[in-house]
Amino acid sequence: MTKEFLPLSISVLTISDTRTLENDTAGDALISRLTQAGHKLAERAITPDSIYRIRAVVSNWLVDDKTQVILTTGGTGVTGRDGTPEAITPLLDKELVGFGELFRAISYQRIGSSSMQSRCLAGVANGKYIFCVPGSVDACETAWDHLLLTQLDARTMPCNFAKLVPRLTER
Template identity: 55%
Template sequence: MTNKSVQEELKVAVLTVSDTRNEETDTSGGYLVEAVKQSGHNIVDKQIVKDDIYDIRAVVSGWIASDVQVVILTGGTGFTGRDSTPEAVTPLFDKTIEGFGETFRAISYAEIGNSTIQSRAVAGLAKHTVIFCLPGSTGACRTGWEGIIKDQIDSRHRPCNFTGVLKPNGIMGHAQ
């Protein structure tokens, strides 16, 4: 029997989608890595890719096929030129988590007003891996992490969270 007072440590990967960021200037990806670690999860990979549908899809597909349980992307969710994260990732979803984008925009509205309508934040489940796509600003990543993701990947969060539908990780495994 799993001890529900102990958080299950999940294997998390972070992908920054940007044509201009590098490891030194990637404050959003850096924030997410630190937030994930502080919440007791394991960062198993962190990458930066150009905003290209096929490059994004290749990295995320590799993580879905591996033992990664949670993927968090930052960047490429707007309406400008090459923003293509939703187009790259949504074809990979077995199920879309409609409430994620809706909730993100509701929380974000309180912070940035109606400019939040330009956010195409999306999430879904693919082969028992949950995937969250956030805008590229560090503030938006903080909003998404603190307001939604942190609780939804915490096995102790009630009344529900995503840990029960994720692939087992061998640390505190559970039924698939």
């Protein structure tokens, strides 16, 4: 039995001190891929790499009914300005550790030991998925093409994240 595609409403946040809508190639890559897959862009924003600004944007989307999935790009490295994991982790109800593990394993095949510098992560907060990936176009394409494309598609078997969206707030 073939399941029907269920489009999700996805918001994209670019975390950068230098990017604008005109030069946000990583955000553009995510938006291009999610719309080509049949999903809807709910919102797009760019914020400086500031823990509290990141939390403010993501927190607003967590209480916004039109967003089902949040994708962030940037701020997952190890420099002093990289604060995405510190901003997002306290918001999570559940962490999906397999996302970061798989992303780094896939990245290792492409960039070798440099993949260990990525602190990408994913989880569930207030019934919504949050996926935080590095800020390069290559990293965004890797995350989407190898992990998110299939897991955000309700037709992927034996299981997927999309099918679970209605159950994320069960108690």
